[in-house]
Amino acid sequence: MTHSSTHRRRIVVLISGGGSNLQSFIDACADGSLNADIVAVISNKAGVKGLERAANVGIPNIILDHNSFESRGEFDQALGDVIESFSPDLIILAGFMRILTPHFVNRFLGQLMNIHPSLLPKYPGLHTHQRAIDAGDSEAGATVHFVTPELDGGPTIVQARVPVLKDDTAEILAGRILAFEHQIYPLAAEWFCQGLLELQDGDIIFDNQLLPAEGVSLEIRDKT
Numbered sequence: 001m002t003h004s005s006t007h008r009r010r011i012v013v014l015i016s017g018g019g020s021n022l023q024s025f026i027d028a029c030a031d032g033s034l035n036a037d038i039v040a041v042i043s044n045k046a047g048v049k050g051l052e053r054a055a056n057v058g059i060p061n062i063i064l065d066h067n068s069f070e071s072r073g074e075f076d077q078a079l080g081d082v083i084e085s086f087s088p089d090l091i092i093l094a095g096f097m098r099i100l101t102p103h104f105v106n107r108f109l110g111q112l113m114n115i116h117p118s119l120l121p122k123y124p125g126l127h128t129h130q131r132a133i134d135a136g137d138s139e140a141g142a143t144v145h146f147v148t149p150e151l152d153g154g155p156t157i158v159q160a161r162v163p164v165l166k167d168d169t170a171e172i173l174a175g176r177i178l179a180f181e182h183q184i185y186p187l188a189a190e191w192f193c194q195g196l197l198e199l200q201d202g203d204i205i206f207d208n209q210l211l212p213a214e215g216v217s218l219e220i221r222d223k224t
């Protein structure tokens with residue numbers, strides 16, 4: 001690992017769709033709030049807007065269609081090999097919609113982050129916004145977490161909370177949450193790139209301290 005060296009951090013972003021979270025990373029790198037380079041964008045789906053966003057700013061963008069592989073294992077092996085060819089420090093799942101095998105996760109353990117549109121541990125998996133509305137929750141949000149073999153079960157780095165309003169549809173709620181995703185995800189990546197954040201035996205060490213299950217408290221951090 002090159003974590004303690006002084007080179008500029010290298011990020012690979014995995015997408016399956018629109019890539020608005022990818023765009024937030026592109027913008028954060030451009031405005032200096034994220035001190036890193038996005039060295040590649042990889043999509044398991046062709047023709048998605050996220051690939052265009054990468055191409056627009058000259059980032060290598062690669063399509064690796066999971067349908068052209070016999071098994072999840074073979075897809076993940078190929079995906080891992082492409083990722084490794086870019087020597088990233090950090091791999092960002094940004095609306096990436098394929099479950100990753102334990103073998104893949106363990107290959108890059110501690111270097112994989114995901115953003116999930118719920119207040120984990122509530123609502124792992126899919127259709128999170130509708131599930132929060134159906135449950136009558138007054139709050140929803142998004143969680144940045146380290147990826148472990150357990151789907152959406154890795155330890156939380158940071159969460160953003162938003163209210164659920166009376167007339168919310170899944171689409172409206174998703175949009176409200178997405179705006180906050182764009183804030184907290186590049187921030188979490190910047191912490192990682194500064195060496196503040198480390199996955200250690202399934203726990204997170206943040207700034208040399210064991211992070212509680214809720215992750216970094218943004219309120220407290222803002223006052224410091």
Ligand code: NHR
Binds near residue numbers: 098101124147149
């Ligand atoms: N892989 C592991 N091992 N651990 C995690 O925490 C992961 C992961 C892969 C993706 C993102 C996750 C999310 O934030 C993620 C976290 C896809 C599905 C899913 O059911 C579920 C959760 C997430 C991503 N995917 C279907 C599948 O069969 C395909 C669905 C589709 O193509 O639309 O892989 O929500």
Ligand code: GAR
Binds near residue numbers: 019
């Ligand atoms: C985001 O809301 C992200 O949290 C969610 O998909 C959206 C992707 O938007 N991720 C998942 O549901 C992962 N299974 P984007 O493509 O515009 O970044």
